[in-house]
Amino acid sequence: xxxxxxxxxxxxxxxxxxxxxxxxxxxxxxxxxxxxxxxxxxxxxxxxxxxxxxxxxxxxxxxxxxxxxxxxxxxxxxxxxxxxxxxxxxxxxxxxxxxxxxxxxxxxxxxxxxxxxxxxxxxxxxxxxxxxxxxxxxxxxxxxxxxxxxxxxxxxxxxxxxxxxxxxxxxxxxxxxxxxxxxxxxxxxxxxxxxxxxxxxxxxxxxxxxxxxxxxxxxxxxxxxxxxxxxxxxxxxxxxxxxxxxxxxxxxxxxxxxxxxxxxxxxxxxxxxxxxxxxxxxxxxxxxxxxxxxxxxxxxxxxxxxxxxxxxxxxxxxxxxxxxxxxxxxxxxxxxxxxxxxxxxxxxxxxxxxxxxxxxxxxxxxxxxxxxxxxxxxxxxxxxxxxxxxxxxxxxxxxxxxxxxxxxxxxxxxxxxxxxxxxxxxxxxxxxxxxxxxxxxxxxxxxxxxxxxxxxxxxxxxxxxxxxxxxxxxxxxxxxxxxxxxxxxxxxxxxxxxxxxxxxxxxxxxxxxxxxxxxxxxxxxxxxxxxxxxxxxxxxx
Amino acid sequence: xxxxxxxxxxxxxxxxxxxxxxxxxxxxxxxxxxxxxxxxxxxxxxxxxxxxxxxxxxxxxxxxxxxxxxxxxxxxxxxxxxxxxxxxxxxxxxxxxxxxxxxxxxxxx
Numbered sequence: 001x002x003x004x005x006x007x008x009x010x011x012x013x014x015x016x017x018x019x020x021x022x023x024x025x026x027x028x029x030x031x032x033x034x035x036x037x038x039x040x041x042x043x044x045x046x047x048x049x050x051x052x053x054x055x056x057x058x059x060x061x062x063x064x065x066x067x068x069x070x071x072x073x074x075x076x077x078x079x080x081x082x083x084x085x086x087x088x089x090x091x092x093x094x095x096x097x098x099x100x101x102x103x104x105x106x107x108x109x110x111x112x113x114x115x116x117x118x119x120x121x122x123x124x125x126x127x128x129x130x131x132x133x134x135x136x137x138x139x140x141x142x143x144x145x146x147x148x149x150x151x152x153x154x155x156x157x158x159x160x161x162x163x164x165x166x167x168x169x170x171x172x173x174x175x176x177x178x179x180x181x182x183x184x185x186x187x188x189x190x191x192x193x194x195x196x197x198x199x200x201x202x203x204x205x206x207x208x209x210x211x212x213x214x215x216x217x218x219x220x221x222x223x224x225x226x227x228x229x230x231x232x233x234x235x236x237x238x239x240x241x242x243x244x245x246x247x248x249x250x251x252x253x254x255x256x257x258x259x260x261x262x263x264x265x266x267x268x269x270x271x272x273x274x275x276x277x278x279x280x281x282x283x284x285x286x287x288x289x290x291x292x293x294x295x296x297x298x299x300x301x302x303x304x305x306x307x308x309x310x311x312x313x314x315x316x317x318x319x320x321x322x323x324x325x326x327x328x329x330x331x332x333x334x335x336x337x338x339x340x341x342x343x344x345x346x347x348x349x350x351x352x353x354x355x356x357x358x359x360x361x362x363x364x365x366x367x368x369x370x371x372x373x374x375x376x377x378x379x380x381x382x383x384x385x386x387x388x389x390x391x392x393x394x395x396x397x398x399x400x401x402x403x404x405x406x407x408x409x410x411x412x413x414x415x416x417x418x419x420x421x422x423x424x425x426x427x428x429x430x431x432x433x434x435x436x437x438x439x440x441x442x443x444x445x446x447x448x449x450x451x452x453x454x455x456x457x458x459x460x461x462x463x464x465x466x467x468x469x470x471x472x473x474x475x476x477x478x479x480x481x482x483x484x485x486x487x488x489x490x491x492x493x494x495x496x497x498x499x500x501x502x503x504x505x506x507x508x509x510x511x512x513x514x515x516x517x518x519x520x521x522x523x524x525x526x527x528x529x530x531x532x533x534x535x536x537x538x539x540x541x
Numbered sequence: 542x543x544x545x546x547x548x549x550x551x552x553x554x555x556x557x558x559x560x561x562x563x564x565x566x567x568x569x570x571x572x573x574x575x576x577x578x579x580x581x582x583x584x585x586x587x588x589x590x591x592x593x594x595x596x597x598x599x600x601x602x603x604x605x606x607x608x609x610x611x612x613x614x615x616x617x618x619x620x621x622x623x624x625x626x627x628x629x630x631x632x633x634x635x636x637x638x639x640x641x642x643x644x645x646x647x648x649x650x
Contacts, residue, residue: 036630038627039619039627039629039630043626043627044626059629061631087632089626096629107631109632129631133573133577381577383577383585383586384584384585389624390589390590393589398590398623398624401626
């Protein structure tokens with residue numbers, strides 16, 4: 001076993017620091033062996049087996065805030081780079097690996113206390129190691145009339161996902177996980193402890209109820225950033241509705257896209273339809289989780305059909321050019337009225353067809369909840385998302401993981417059509433074929449996420465080619481005014497590079513804050529493209 | 542009426558249940574960490590994967606397998622395979638992994 005010290009740290013100093021960490025958290029919670037540090041690799045690394053693959057020199061797992069503070073003091077004293085993770089399940093976005101190789105991973109999984117759940121006020125306060133599964137179980141066990149909003153995989157951390165600005169699938173505003181937070185406790189790089197919002201008032205009665213407190217609201221600095229270690233965070237939870245209802249709108253003309261998007265935008269902004277949804281094209285791409293297309297449609301798609309030919313096929317076979325599932329939360333009566341209103345709105349589009357979908361009333365028994373296939377819109381965590389790319393009867397050759405390219409595009413038919421056209425043309429020119437759900441997903445309330453996926457392989461040449469394509473997509477998107485909302489460590493610098501207004505003023509401002517709050521540059525170096533002073537020349541892989 | 546719950550590590554282990562209902566540690570770890578992928582049902586990626594891999598020659602459900610041994614279970618938990626990631630020791634400790642491996646390798650009637 002060969003211990004590797006972090007860059008620019010001697011083995012002697014590193015060993016001294018490790019002794020300090022061991023006396024802080026206990027010897028069994030400091031990991032230094034090769035076998036143990038290998039567990040902190042990014043399981044979905046696009047650098048698999050290459051020199052750039054991120055590695056941890058050690059990991060330390062505190063169980064209390066005081067221990068976190070002491071870890072930061074020791075790291076400062078010995079100039080040890082530290083990289084905090086919550087549950088380390090941010091797969092596709094770096095997982096449990098540090099952005100800066102050689103960092104000591106600060107593994108917060110043991111801090112897994114649900115500190116408070118207030119049913120009447122629909123709020124909670126949790127530690128970073130609490131997963132969506134944990135919170136869901138807690139709510140079920142105590143029969144609380146509350147829902148969580150979870151991202152695709154349920155084993156992620158409420159705090160980690162919110163800090164990475166992840167999204168879920170229930171009602172807005174709950175599905176914007178950072179937006180739904182209320183109050184933080186943060187350990188700064190030097191070990192100082194800050195509470196934000198009302199938490200700054202000792203004995204505050206409303207830390208999880210009023211976001212802003214007094215003075216500048218600094219919470220955003222700790223999301224997608226590297227200025228502190230968040231040790232507690234409050235969230236607003238969704239009150240359990242009496243009922244859920246869904247319905248599908250199907251449209252058969254290519255130009256219907258424009259009105260479709262306008263109506264969705266109105267329904268969402270007016271809070272008539274508050275759930276997430278996705279514009280699908282069963283005709284062009286197949287519906288999500290749908291059976292394989294008819295041979296005739298496959299042939300038609302391959303021959304480069306005209307819009308008229310596609311529309312003729314759509315109408316003749318009842319294969320929608322566009323479709324969208326609308327989901328409603330409320331009561332049986334309320335959701336029926338919302339669905340009826342939505343149908344009225346869509347009826348201005350000639351030929352629009354409607355199909356009733358699921359209807360559930362709550363609470364559901366555990367057995368009934370388990371029977372539901374599309375769990376996330378009902379706030380039920382699962383790991384079903386891993387079937388995408390995983391081995392199945394339909395996919396005999398599983399991938400080793402995935403990464404996502406998801407630029408934010410305007411919520412307009414023009415933008416959706418333009419984005420689809422631009423990337424489709426680029427893929428043809430570049431000779432590539434990313435995985436995809438190449439149609440927009442509505443996570444945020446005023447924009448679309450246009451999601452493209454890349455499989456992770458264990459073939460460096462394929463990974464290299466995918467990274468190259470990913471980087472070209474970042475630049476191409478930026479040329480059209482579309483930017484990524486979140487990414488894996490491999491691309492953080494590339495994306496921060498295109499957020500370049502006024503000679504990279506955003507990055508320069510973050511760097512000034514970084515230098516002030518973390519003068520030794522020990523905390524999460526490189527995260528989201530923000531590097532400490534001594535490493536700024538090391539940007540890029 | 543407000544229900545306020547304060548402090549305390551909350552997990553399946555802290556539930557107040559009758560002793561007879563308490564599952565063995567290995568089963569508890571399986572339910573907490575493995576079931577969401579390897580339980581029964583069409584939304585369990587691990588079960589779907591093993592079903593496709595073995596085509597019925599071996600059970601798709603890990604809990605029904607008779608050919609597992611502790612070393613094999615431990616290998617997959619710490620190394621992962623394809624979409625399945627390794628599990629860290631802060632998630633499943635070595636002692637818990639022993640219990641899980643023993644549970645999945647137990648003789649079945």
